[in-house]
Amino acid sequence: MIELNENGFKVGVSNKDGQLGFLYSRGGLREGAGRKSIGATKKISLTLPDDIWEKLEKQGIEHRMSRSEVLRQILESYYSS
Structure with missing residues (x-):
């Protein structure tokens, strides 16, 4: 369930691991949203x-x-040559 509170935020459960998401009045919790990964982080x-x-x-x-x-x-420059 997504509800809009008096501050214009939406609060809801995403499809991933039951995590809560906080959004402004636009947009939505959806798979694939956000910055795309460029590789593994170590x-x-x-x-x-x-x-x-x-x-x-x-x-x-x-x-x-x-x-x-x-x-x-x-x-990347070093290893691409």
């Missing part, structure tokens, strides 16, 4: 010298990319 800890971290941060700011996006681009 958390790692990476130790680099401070100057390398600074270069990664600078590149991210210059290209409006997250640190993960910068590292992904570097790794």
Whole structure:
């Protein structure tokens, strides 16, 4: 059941594992909604010298990319050649 409360939110149970979903007055809980996956996510800890971290941060700011996006681009470039 989906109900609209006084704040304009919908609350309902999705089709997946009985999870609750909160939405604004538009849209709906549906399979396949949201950002599409680009691959498997694995958390790692990476130790680099401070100057390398600074270069990664600078590149991210210059290209409006997250640190993960910068590292992904570097790794994909290296392994695609």
